[in-house]
Amino acid sequence: MQKLSLDAExxxxxxxxxxxxxxxxxxxxxxxxxxxxxxxxxxxTAGTVLAEHDNPGEATLLVLRGRVRLVSGDTSWDGRTGDLLVIPQARHSVEALEDAAVLLTVAKTA
Structure with a gap:
């Protein structure tokens, strides 16, 4: 077993x-x-954008701190500390609305 403090990270x-x-x-x-x-x-950091990119599989974004915006096409979702965003199976981008830390979980599909 391995233990990790996401807060410290x-x-x-x-x-x-x-x-x-x-x-x-x-x-x-x-x-x-x-x-x-x-x-x-x-x-x-606030204002930083991860440019539009493809999703390699099923994915979620857990907001650990701060606020982010997930954008796919004409649709966007805002997430703040404690929110879990399901990333669509489409091209998308992520913007930090304020300093933010997120946990990206991806299960690759074939």
Whole structure:
């Protein structure tokens, strides 16, 4: 068994994001390319956008801190601390409305 403090990870990566020119920091906390399930902690400073990209499988975004906006086509969903957003099976982008840390969970489909 392995234990990880997402709160501590979020705090650390928010500090890294604040110091990074791109305004973001990320780390895989479980899984990886060789696994079906992958969980990645992402920290974004306010205004940082993850440009539109494809969804590699079933995915969710758990907002650990702050507020984010998930956009797919003409539809958007706002999430704040504690919210779970289901990422659509379509191209999408993510914007930090304020400094935010999220846990991205992806189960790759074939």
């Amino acid at each position: 979020a705090r650390e990566h928010l500090e890294r994001a604040a110091a990074a020119p791109a305004g973001r920091s990320a780390a895989t906390v479980y899984g990886g390319h060789e696994h079906t399930l992958r969980q990645t902690l992402l920290a974004l």
